[in-house]
Amino acid sequence: MSQQGGSPARHEDDWWGQLYDDATEDTGPTAGSDSLDDRFTSARNAVTGRPGGATGGTSPRDPRAEPRREPAVPLQRAASPAPTPPAATGRDAAPAPAGQGTAPPPGTAPPRQRAPWEPPADEPGSPATFPPPPAEDGYRTQAPPAAGRPFAQPRVDRPSPPPHADGFPAPPRADRLPAPAAQPRVDRPSPPPHADGFPAPPPADRPPAPAAPPSATPPSPPPPPPPPSSLDYVGSGPPTYDPEPTALPAADPDDLGELVADTVLDGARYGACTLRAVSLRGDSGRYRGEPRRDALLTARFGTGEQALLLVAMATGARAAPGAHLAAAEACRLIGRAVGRSHRGLVADIRAARRGELKSGLHRLTDRSLGRLRAGALEQGLDAEEYTASLRCLLLPADPDCRTRVFFGAGEGGLFRLRDGEWQDVEPRVSAAEVGEPVLGFGSPPAETPEGDRLTMDLGIPTPPSPYEPAPEPPREPFRFRASVARPGDVLVMCTGGLADPLRGEAALCAYLARRWSRRAAPGLAAFLADAQVRVKGYADDRTAAAVWEA
Template sequence: MPPRVGTGSGRPGTGPGAPADDRGTPAPPSPPPLRPDAPPTAAADKPVPAPGQSRADAAPAPGPSRPEPPSISRPAPPDALSAAPVEQAPPADFAIPVDYVGTRPPTYDAEPTALPLAEPDALGDLVPDTVLDGARYGACTVRAVSLRGDSARYRGEPRRDALLTARFGAGEQALVLVAMATGARATPGAHRAASEVCQWIAQAVGRSHGRLAEDIRAARRGDLKSGLHRLTDRSLGRLRAGAVEQGIDPEGYTATLRCLLLPADPRCRTRVFFGVGAGGLFRLRDGEWQDIEPRVSETAGDAVAGFGARPGETQDGDRLTMDFGIGTPPSPYEPDPQPPREPFRFRASVARPGDTFLMCTGGLAEPLRGETELCAYLKRRWSGPHPPGLASFLADTQVRVKGYADDRTAAAVWEA
């Protein structure tokens, strides 16, 4: 038996009582209204058998039956991101979003339960449950979302993930930045740390956006790698310095950081990813998910690009540059000369028409890597000819999986 796909927990409604006719006799209930595309109901189709005639004899000739709702089967390969061959276009009914995938529903409620505790003198510190944004520049369409996890919603904790989207410059010289961060677990003020590091990296990128956009268009990967590494170190250094000033342990007041740079020039197809810490970077190409997250466990010369290809061996000019823990001079913002606690990650990838890039925090990366059905579902939802709207993107990214209840922040880019 294939695993059941959840479609939400709708409550069956109760219809009104049957009205009485002019003689006081209850009238038979009227049939439910039909959708324009629905076949006739059984009550309207099936004749009443005459005395001595069986119901089977009175039944009309079989006609077209109503199609069963589709379900997502679990592919055989264990690796969720390398599963199965290319699938055919999904049926129209598959456009209906689902609430969860898997054999059992998640433990927590699907909707927010408790609000985080508020302080009257610190209302600016409140974090909304969900943030949603989007844009279209050059050859790409961007969708971005950050939403509180099921566990935090139930416990009334603030969202530890932060999301920032910004455009620097105008016209074809513009540069779009998507930054996301996750504060340390079980740390007071973790949501503030995530928000601050997003703001500081955005300030640094904004001040240098002209040079960065020029380097991206000219494919100066070495300059990009070293420059973005320096900006990232300074932003994280400011976070540590701020913790020391507030009397907070700098080891706890920290955050992961993941960024995506998109030039507005439609002739430039280079997409630049950089950051520090866990999360995910995926690409949907030719109907298959590819995990293109730079591997920390590999050296720069042996780093894996996609599924085993080295940076110089990727196809179609998709040459990748990576940097793992390469030292840089101490930043003036650093309170001490300690080495980085997390390696710097960098990748510059040339997009092709039809590609979809997905950058996300660990709250979505982990179920994508661990749950085959979620990969199959998003692949079908996002393989259409047009990018989803904001509401559809939100519905897709909040499809739940039992056992994964962290905050989810994601940015997807559809290439025209």
């Protein structure tokens, strides 16, 4: 019989039948001691695994009477229930096994009872059996099988936690939940700002970041803003008038073509030069609602390398009702005259014929101003009121020709910016030249240096031109200058509204020299911002044309 459970009896293991057959008399119960020492020895043997009976173990044992140890039953065999022996009565009935009320044979120690927690001893030739590790889930724990008994233990279900007051089950305990795996951090792009400039609100799945705790160290002051690219004014203080237009000039519904815009801006690039031109109303005219008295004309005559650029600007008489009309007409007259003669002018500029250029342009200027005065007489206006100062600049489009020609009559200025320094190149005239009449246009009789009398001495009057009336002598001297530009030069021609502050305010000269000394010409908007920098005490209209040499 095996202590591991019932199994079919084998011939070599039928020791029970050999000892207790019909020929063997019953020995009766064996007297054994039941003292404290015997119980201690039995407990020690059970713990340490030493052989010995449960009632002492001090008497010698008969090796022939000691039962043989059975090999450990494999798990798959132990799982099957033991067969039940057939029932017997009388002498054929087998005695009960040890531990069930029948003592073992005399001289034989009963088999040692193994504790439930004691692992079975390894038998030679038998594989070692190990119980599987306990399986643990979040709520139930399955105890390991007893040593040598690989049957499943009953499942114990723990009661569910009571629900919350709101009816939902309580969350699982935090100490029994598996630790969440670390997820990679994904940086979401910031949402673009709204059209009104304010940042977009954070999305609903991203709560707003908590505010940083206040630190004991005061924050550092923000850096100073960069200096502005353009100024509003220079000098000791701001001008009296507002920097922007205030009132519009009065308009005649029947003469809307006579309206003049507050600001005119233009530009071009031909050959080796870049042109920027602007004409804007002064602070006083903007405040009083007066029209701009300055006029600006930029025109190109011809094509290709034979083209000629003309920049003309005129200023009407101060406090005259039609000053802006006189300035615009002066520009149209000189433009028409230059356009008709542009081929001869281009040839003279290329050949550097200074004498021919000066005399021809002087004649064109006098005729244009003479026609202007003649138109004033036809309109019944005073010639002194319907007049204008005129200044012009000729620029050939040929990149190999760097000759720049200036001519005109009246107030204004001509400056050159070279190596960061301003040069006033306005042509100087002597006092004797002021008011000198032009020969052939109504001049009185005069003598030559050799003493010869002119045609008027013969008594033959100068006939009037059948095409245009004879103009009066110009009030202002004619100014002419032809120069060769160098790479990097900036030539500036302007009316009195900008020439006077350039001559009288050093801060304006320094500012424009810093802005316009760069190799590349500024854009139209930047040039306009530079040209309208105001100076206290100078509130007239400003018209300027600048040429940057590549």
